[in-house]
Amino acid sequence: MKLYRITRPVALALLAAALLTPVGRPAAWGQTPPEALQIMEAAKYKTAQWGLAVAELPSGQLLAGLNEEKWFTPAATTMLFTVAAAMEVMGPDYRFRTPVYSSGQLNFDGVLNGDLILRASGDPTMGGRTNAAGKLEFPMPDHVLADEMPVRLVKIDPLTALNDLARQVAKSGVKRVEGEVLIDERLFEAANQPYKDSPLTPMMINDNLVDVIVTPGEEGQPAKLDWRPRDGQTEIENHVTTGPAGEEPNVELKVSEPGVLMASGTVPAGGPPAVRVFSPPDIGAWARVLFMEALERAGVELAASPDSGNQAELLPEVDSYKNMRKLAEFVSPPLAENCRMILKISHNKHADVLPLLMAAHTGGYSFEQGLAVEGHALREMGLDTSAISLFDGEGGPLGNGVSPRAITDLLRLAVTRPWAERFRGCLPVMGVDGALAMAVNRQSPLRGKAQAKTGASLAWDLLNQRLCLGSKGLAGYLTAKSGRKLAFAIYVNNLPADDLEAVAAVGDDLTRICQALYEAF
Structure with missing residues (x-):
């Protein structure tokens, strides 16, 4: 990167x-x-x-x-x-089309003897902001600024596209995948956003951020912690307490040990939920886990382990996609x-x-x-x-x-x-x-x-x-x-x-x- x-x-x-x-003043000053x-x-x-x-x-x-x-x-x-x-x-009418391909044969029992590959299209929102009218929602201030000021979260599920793709895969007849689940991120070279440690990648879910929502309880009691999008790999320890009413929220996120995030600090009693964000260290592996869990919710069994990471070395040659079966596709707004x-x-x-x-x-x-x-x-x-x-x-x-x-x-x-x-x-x-x-x-x-x-x-x-x-x-x-x-x-x-x-x-x-x-x- x-x-x-x-x-x-x-x-x-x-x-x-x-x-x-x-x-100095130019001649045009008088105008x-x-x-x-x-x-x-x-x-x-x-x-x-x-x-x-x-x-x-x-x-x-x-x-x-x-x-x-x-x-x-x-x-x-x-x-x-x-x-x-x-x-x-x-x-202006260009639409991102994010497909899912199968690399092997699907037998009559619905078993795919091959890999399932989601090919990232660069879609920056992946359905996570698209409302029923097909428009993107973007409240101000947006969640990307959560570490700087109070923000408002979009009420649309950030996993909208992954859930839709998973349902399409299941509808195509796939009941079990014996091979790997892969994310193809080769559309462009991943880079960090200039001036920031914020990844720009072909696969983007929720702006490549996890929203951590901290809701105050009674003064002196632990605050309630939640986050989105949820996945089985993310672990967050809650050390946030509820402070006196009227105080400013003071919540910090830091890695306490590999794979574990710790939230600490205080939020004021009676105040609104405080939001903080963090970016997963490996976007491809994170997106793969999110997609695997979406597939399982759709009823597709997986032989692959969520712990194996996104094994890019197993991806096929780019030109070979034209010979593969497309099982699903998510299309963005223009x-x-x-x-x-x-x-x-x-x-x-x-x-x-x-x-x-x-x-x-x-x-x-x-x-x-x-x-x-x-x-x-x-x-x-x-x-x-x-x-x-x-x-x-x-x-x-x-x-x-x-x-x-x-x-x-x-x-x-x-x-x-x-x-x-x-x-x-x-x-x-x-x-x-x-x-x-x-x-x-x-x-x-x-x-x-x-x-x-x-x-x-x-x-x-x-x-x-x-x-x-x-x-x-x-x-x-x-x-x-x-x-x-x-x-x-x-x-x-x-x-x-x-x-x-x-x-x-x-x-x-x-x-x-x-x-x-x-x-x-």
Whole structure:
């Protein structure tokens, strides 16, 4: 598994270097609405650099600009490039098809004298978010952030796809499997999510996470522990107690011995359940156990042991699948649904999977190849990629740099593509949904007029023991008061922040600038 990690000291050092880089006022300063300039020139932004581009659609004519050709740290607005490229390469209607094959003969008694092979398709959700309407559910904040803040869990079974595949296998006539149960993970090269020890793999169940749910009891009594998805191999020791009401939950997960996880700490009496997550060390072996248990629930007997791991050396040659019997197949919602989740709630992990999927879709294998495919797709669309630098799909703090003008160019080009409306529909709507749901109130004239992606990058200033806001961005489409259709990008980079409330106040200022653009044009 390839590892992409940036250490905190390196990140802080490069961030500090960025803080010392002066950015002057360009000639386009005078085109920026005075109300926007007043916000940008506030004392709290004395260390910061601002960037702005506003372009008319569909022509792309620049109506206002401020440092519009300079590079800024884009944070999660990077996902605009990632999603646009994925729609261009794979198409918004692309569906992941995850099959199960048999490698041997099935006799009249329902005994399979061979192996059962689930071939991973790269489906990032595997039915674990798909509701009855065929849409993906993604509450905010999502469970991937459980170790950072209170989250909400999707109420759909994360084992939906595995259970469905198992039932199909049973319906095909298989009653017992004498051979192995295998997961074929060869679609692309597994990698760790940039900046995180979080695996990106062709086989993904529940975002490759186990949700540990800790429910308080009576004060002084043990808390109740549960987890999902459940499997017979996972063991969690419960050392969490219920503390006084009103306290903050303090729950930690750590490995106490090989194969055993220990939960310790406290949760407050009368409080909601606390959620923590952990990633199994071997995703293939974990997914294999989950699939085996699903098969057994469906009535299929297995000779294989769940303890033997996922024996990849037993997998057949890739070309031989065309000669095998397909027993089952799970089909995902269209790719546009994954893109909608990525942009609406800024889902980093799924954004980082997209380059790997683009690589696999075009015959490649690695994360680097996927980013090369993305670059080629963007250039074919007409974008000058020399105006940007991308290191990942999510918009991490290093290696990513984009100019406001490059963003508006991308947005302009996107409206010319066959998937234009699908792309726009994936963006958060100002004051309505996603990350912008609470940005303005119901009475605001801006409500519903902007569809835009947010982005933020935070670091810890060790010298002064405070937060440092490396980047805050807002970019997307705007229907101005006059009715003009616009593409816009607003960035502010490099300023200290006393706390998270101060960070939120910067986001409010970007919304106020967007309001000024709405009124001015």
